[in-house]
Amino acid sequence: xxxxxxxxxxxxxxxxxxxxxxxxxxxxxxxxxxxxxxxxxxxxxxxxxxxxxxxxxxxxxxxxxxxxxxxxxxxxxxxxxxxxxxxxxxxxxxxxxxxxxxxxxxxxxxxxxxxxxxxxxxxxxxxxxxxxxxxxxxxxxxxxxxxxxxxxxxxxxxxxxxxxxxxxxxxxxxxxxxxxxxxxxxxxxxxxxxxxxxxxxxxxxxxxxxxxxxxxxxxxxxxxxxxxxxxxxxxxxxxxxxxxxxxxxxxxxxxxxxxxxxxxxxxxxxxxxxxxxxxxxxxxxxxxxxxxxxxxxxxxxxxxxxxxxxxxxxxxxxxxxxxxxxxxxxxxxxxxxxxxxxxxxxxxxxxxxxxxxxxxxxxxxxxxxxxxxxxxxxxxxxxxxxxxxxxxxxxxxxxxxxxxxxxxxxxxxxxxxxxxxxxxxxxxxxxxxxxxxxxxxxxxxxxxxxxxxxxxxxxxxxxxxxxxxxxx
Numbered sequence: 001x002x003x004x005x006x007x008x009x010x011x012x013x014x015x016x017x018x019x020x021x022x023x024x025x026x027x028x029x030x031x032x033x034x035x036x037x038x039x040x041x042x043x044x045x046x047x048x049x050x051x052x053x054x055x056x057x058x059x060x061x062x063x064x065x066x067x068x069x070x071x072x073x074x075x076x077x078x079x080x081x082x083x084x085x086x087x088x089x090x091x092x093x094x095x096x097x098x099x100x101x102x103x104x105x106x107x108x109x110x111x112x113x114x115x116x117x118x119x120x121x122x123x124x125x126x127x128x129x130x131x132x133x134x135x136x137x138x139x140x141x142x143x144x145x146x147x148x149x150x151x152x153x154x155x156x157x158x159x160x161x162x163x164x165x166x167x168x169x170x171x172x173x174x175x176x177x178x179x180x181x182x183x184x185x186x187x188x189x190x191x192x193x194x195x196x197x198x199x200x201x202x203x204x205x206x207x208x209x210x211x212x213x214x215x216x217x218x219x220x221x222x223x224x225x226x227x228x229x230x231x232x233x234x235x236x237x238x239x240x241x242x243x244x245x246x247x248x249x250x251x252x253x254x255x256x257x258x259x260x261x262x263x264x265x266x267x268x269x270x271x272x273x274x275x276x277x278x279x280x281x282x283x284x285x286x287x288x289x290x291x292x293x294x295x296x297x298x299x300x301x302x303x304x305x306x307x308x309x310x311x312x313x314x315x316x317x318x319x320x321x322x323x324x325x326x327x328x329x330x331x332x333x334x335x336x337x338x339x340x341x342x343x344x345x346x347x348x349x350x351x352x353x354x355x356x357x358x359x360x361x362x363x364x365x366x367x368x369x370x371x372x373x374x375x376x377x378x379x380x381x382x383x384x385x386x387x388x389x390x391x392x393x394x395x396x397x398x399x400x401x402x403x404x405x406x407x408x409x410x411x412x413x414x415x416x417x418x419x420x421x422x423x424x425x426x427x428x429x430x431x432x433x434x435x436x437x438x439x440x441x442x443x444x445x446x447x448x449x450x451x452x453x454x455x456x457x458x459x460x461x462x463x464x465x466x467x468x469x470x471x472x
Contacts, residue, residue: 256305
């Protein structure tokens with residue numbers, strides 16, 4: 001007597017709750033289960049529960065939308081995402097591929113800035129190299145096609161005063177470049193036959209201020225007295241100052257996050273939150289003051305901030321903050337600190353942000369600390385990715401090189417999502433071990449960039465070389 005078989009729709013619902021491992025096991029038991037596990041609905045649900053809801057990036061999408069993928073492609077997405085996550089978060093992640101890009105043949109040239117360009121196809125890397133010698137300093141800005149290992153845009157900069165990459169994908173306004181001419185807004189012609197014409201000047205703004213953040217069409221600049229100004233490409237002559245009235249002298253800016261509704265500013269002494277409703281509405285105001293201000297324990301040397309990943313697309317997710325203090329006593333310079341700016345549970349996103357309706361609590365909460373010693377005058381760098389990966393270069397190499405006077409370690413950790421209650425209750429003295437991605441026997445690494453979506457880490461060296469490690 002044969003046992004009754006449940007309808008296929010019922011099995012698809014059941015497969016939602018049993019997990020990937022069990023689905024793969026069931027498909028080997030009989031043809032009936034094999035056919036069910038080849039259903040698009042099964043893999044759409046598994047992608048949601050095993051990958052998206054756990055805030056795991058999906059590599060190799062190439063700009064495709066998930067809704068357009070076939071069943072086989074959805075299954076491959078699940079496999080690729082989980083394979084990358086296992087390697088990426090192991091104690092010693094193993095690169096699957098290694099790519100080397102040579103930015104220059106000249107002596108005395110080094111990489112001084114490195115970042116992946118935000119784009120749907122995730123294949124572009126921006127580098128800035130510096131050639132020094134004979135009393136001259138010449139910078140070269142380049143855009144690299146990682147897939148084909150080609151430089152597709154290049155500009156030599158003899159009058160260079162800084163640049164920023166747009167944090168939002170925008171081919172027509174990818175880079176803001178400051179020179180004696182003001183601020184140039186550069187687009188990139190990805191199909192240019194000559195790299196010399198790859199960067200295209202689309203706007204020139206008459207702004208003589210240091211450039212700090214470029215997000216969509218908004219620019220955050222700093223005057224000579226550390227005063228901060230917000231302006232847009234469309235209306236650059238009407239800036240709004242971000243001013244904290246508690247300071248007679250303006251404190252130095254280190255990092256900032258800009259959205260349509262607010263700005264979070266990290267200075268050497270404070271973390272400040274500014275509402276932007278008047279600025280976005282075009283109100284005739286000259287100054288915006290912070291709604292909240294958090295004071296750091298010591299003076300801060302470096303900060304990197306990123307929103308915590310949110311698969312549901314929260315309008316104001318909690319903010320991860322990676323901090324290195326500048327004080328030498330009691331030795332916080334030899335440690336990195338993970339803070340979280342928690343969400344305010346009373347915030348109503350349908351209302352305008354004001355003193356009674358704020359998306360975040362006023363104080364950043366200390367979550368954990370990581371050992372990260374740096375020898376005196378040694379090179380180091382750090383970066384925080386959009387999916388919670390913190391990476392840094394430090395001098396913690398004694399266990400590898402027998403107490404050598406030189407040597408570097410590329411280390412990292414994954415910041416898991418921390419909710420408000422967990423953040424408030426967390427022990428600030430909690431320490432955590434880090435993952436070790438690479439080690440080097442000299443101090444040749446200068447800059448680091450991360451692209452979590454594709455499992456890539458790029459390192460710029462003092463010998464004008466870019467090395468890209470791929471972990472899937």
